[in-house]
Amino acid sequence: MRTWISKGWRPFLVLILLFIIWEVAINLFEVPAWLMPSPSEIWEEGIASWSEFKGHFSSTAFLTITGFAIGCSIGIGTAVVLHLLPKVREAVYPLMILSQNIPIIVLAPLLVIWFGFGLLPKIIVITLICFFPVAVSAMDGFRQTNGEYILYMKMSGATKGQIFRKVEWPHALPSIFSGLKISATYSVMGAVISEWLGAQKGIGVYMTLASSSFRTDRVFVAIFMIMLLSLLFFGLIVLLEKIMVKWNRKEDT
Template sequence: MIRKLFPPLLVSALFLLIWEGAVRLLAIETWILPAPTQIWKTFWQQLPLMQADIAATIWIALLGLCIGIVFGVIVAVFLHLFPMMEHAFYPIIVLTQNVPIIALAPLLVLWFGFGTLPKVLIVVLVCFFPITIATLDGFRQVDPTLLRYMKIAGASRLEIFYKLEWPSALPSFFSGCKVAATYSVMGAVISEWLGAQAGLGLMMQTAASAFRTDRVFVAIGTIVILSLSLFLLIQLLEEWLIRWKIKKGE
């Protein structure tokens, strides 16, 4: 674990040192580009005031992510079990991702108001696509020899799905979940730009309008930490589930 973390930590430390040195040597104004030490100081000063914003963003991100996972899996399973539907709807699902979410968000606000629902829908729309596509790809990677063996053994379609196809698709499913987890926080922040009483997106807007660039960087850093935390949480869940399946198989 330490060997894996050392290279990115070293690169990050060098980047921060270069950043700090450039700001000091070039005497860059704080409102243009604050130094990392200034951002760190502002973070600890703002942390007690940020708790409500962090909680609001986490709530929207987690709720949208959970709904997106359920919706993405349902769509993937449906399209897999009914190949004709997959041929009909797969291109449409791909085309929907060409619509910028920032352009679709005002329509959701217009239709559903400024409450929680449009914010959650934005996160769901961001999350369900990678989960659906990754899970479908996992279904396609089933071992053909095992599939042929189960058909010869007289296994039903549902038995093949639950005992072979779904377990085979789990690694791809978790890959999609990890991508969606990072997108969920981004989607929550974008939704808060359109109107919110609390959240990191609102904090960024307020800080930018006041030329508090250090607070903008604090919000960005917090968003990165939240995204990485969700990513690592799903990765730990994946490793635990795989170990549990191996022990169960033994």
């Protein structure tokens, strides 16, 4: 943790420098705000429109958390089943890979046709986005468990279920959390994409309205809030990983 803090100022400094260059360039070349607003204008608009924006933010956050929870739960459950049933995995795994070749942006309109404009198609979009990284990471984690530990458990008379609970599952946790972190970053963008299908509230709706009215400053407010929500979500997963994967802390000491 101390190592991360000692190095954390570097990207922060680079980010501040980029904002300064951006601000100076906008003022120097007198770029109109509708084309490219300055960071100070985006900040002022974010504060001024927060009372209107917070409802969209909370709607997207709720949609993200719900879809993420469902997608990751299904992904982990599927990985467990496919790991414990190798013959089923041989039949299903290639289909999982094939399903990732279907662009979500193409599938989304079909979900609206099938399920309407309610919450369900939006949850399905986020679920599909979160499912695959978690499922694949979990299965890789199960397969990479040290064979010597499994052999020792078998020699001790342990059942397949006991081997999974006491050896394979704990050792797969780092891989599972890697998949969760990937899904956490994708889930916010999935929520925004799903809101373009016809939602009444959400950052995606706010961004569409701002873009159609040439409020570029509001578009950038939405972009930065999407980034912030993704970082917060990612940070929560990292914190949960540090709590649950206690033996994997050598890098932080």
